[in-house]
Amino acid sequence: MYRGPACLFLYGSKRIIICNMLNWFKNKKEEAPEPPYSNEQWVQLLSKPTNDRAVEELRRLLVLGLKPALYKYVDRELEQFVEDVAQDGLIKILDNIATFRGESQFMTWAMKIAVREGLTELRRKRWQNISIENLKGGPEDEQGKEIFSDTFASGDVSPELATAQKMAVEKIEKMIDELLTERQSKAMRAILIHNIPISIVAEQMGTNRNNMYKLLYDARKKLKNELEVQGIDPEKLLNELSES
Amino acid sequence: MKLTLDIIKKMLGVILATREDEIDCDECYDRIESFVEIKLSGKSAEEAMPLVKDHLKRCQECRQEYEALLEALQTIKKG
Numbered sequence: 001m002y003r004g005p006a007c008l009f010l011y012g013s014k015r016i017i018i019c020n021m022l023n024w025f026k027n028k029k030e031e032a033p034e035p036p037y038s039n040e041q042w043v044q045l046l047s048k049p050t051n052d053r054a055v056e057e058l059r060r061l062l063v064l065g066l067k068p069a070l071y072k073y074v075d076r077e078l079e080q081f082v083e084d085v086a087q088d089g090l091i092k093i094l095d096n097i098a099t100f101r102g103e104s105q106f107m108t109w110a111m112k113i114a115v116r117e118g119l120t121e122l123r124r125k126r127w128q129n130i131s132i133e134n135l136k137g138g139p140e141d142e143q144g145k146e147i148f149s150d151t152f153a154s155g156d157v158s159p160e161l162a163t164a165q166k167m168a169v170e171k172i173e174k175m176i177d178e179l180l181t182e183r184q185s186k187a188m189r190a191i192l193i194h195n196i197p198i199s200i201v202a203e204q205m206g207t208n209r210n211n212m213y214k215l216l217y218d219a220r221k222k223l224k225n226e227l228e229v230q231g232i233d234p235e236k237l238l239n240e241l242s243e244s
Numbered sequence: 245m246k247l248t249l250d251i252i253k254k255m256l257g258v259i260l261a262t263r264e265d266e267i268d269c270d271e272c273y274d275r276i277e278s279f280v281e282i283k284l285s286g287k288s289a290e291e292a293m294p295l296v297k298d299h300l301k302r303c304q305e306c307r308q309e310y311e312a313l314l315e316a317l318q319t320i321k322k323g
Binding site: 070104192 | 247249251252253254255256257258259260262266268269270273276277278280281303304305308309312313315316317319320
């Protein structure tokens with residue numbers, strides 16, 4: 001603990017608080033070694049009290065890496081967006097520094113956090129006005145039914161094949177209706193038909209991405225098992241449906 | 245649920261790719277650092293970590309995150 005002259009005339013808890021503050025400022029300003037840093041140095045310099053130079057170096061590297069990583073997803077103001085993501089990522093990294101286990105390079109771990117931060121934000125922005133409760137234009141509305149009918153009446157396939165395909169499709173629709181829960185069906189529809197990201201669907205259904213993945217995994221397994229029970233080989237069926 | 249032929253095909257593809265031992269998004273997130281570092285070292289991450297490879301093939305969001313992470317780290321490596 002810092003034992004400088006300022007502490008000498010103070011007593012009790014006041015003395016401890018002021019000494020800690022002085023100590024904090026002293027460490028914060030202390031010169032960090034020249035980067036690049038080892039994993040141990042990163043952890044030491046970014047643990048409280050954080051070292052300004054190390055924080056700035058981390059921010060610089062995040063910005064450097066995030067720009068090429070995110071540019072294809074950002075349609076305007078890339079620079080500002082990347083700066084914001086780097087800043088948010090930085091806060092998250094500092095908050096979680098104690099959880100870094102050193103199983104990878106520090107920057108791999110840190111960049112992983114920042115990348116997720118950036119892509120999550122982009123997905124939120126992209127889908128912010130879409131509610132999975134009000135999905136339109138899918139195969140379940142009138143327009144969709146027309147597409148469905150047209151698929152089998154287009155003349156691209158023989159009548160026999162069209163009938164076989166139609167029967168197969170109806171069988172799968174029945175399986176979905178009978179086997180899947182309402183949540184599984186709703187999530188599958190949003191993700192597979194409307195291509196809404198799993199994390200957005202999860203958020204709107206009051207859960208998280210991992211639980212949503214598990215919900216869909218269970219749905220896929222149920223359907224796979226049922227196909228097996230009915231003696232249907234999904235690969236063969238897929239090939240048959242792809243014939244035209 | 246009324247579905248188009250294309251969606252049924254997509255669904256069958258997804259069903260077909262379902263495995264007993266597949267990992268979820270959290271497990272993939274935990275292992276992605278090793279996967280990306282093997283890739284950066286020039287070795288086959290796909291061979292070394294087939295379950296991660298399999299998850300990335302199936303999960304678009306994890307795949308996007310992996311690709312962005314790889315791109316970011318390659319840029320930093322170049323300096």
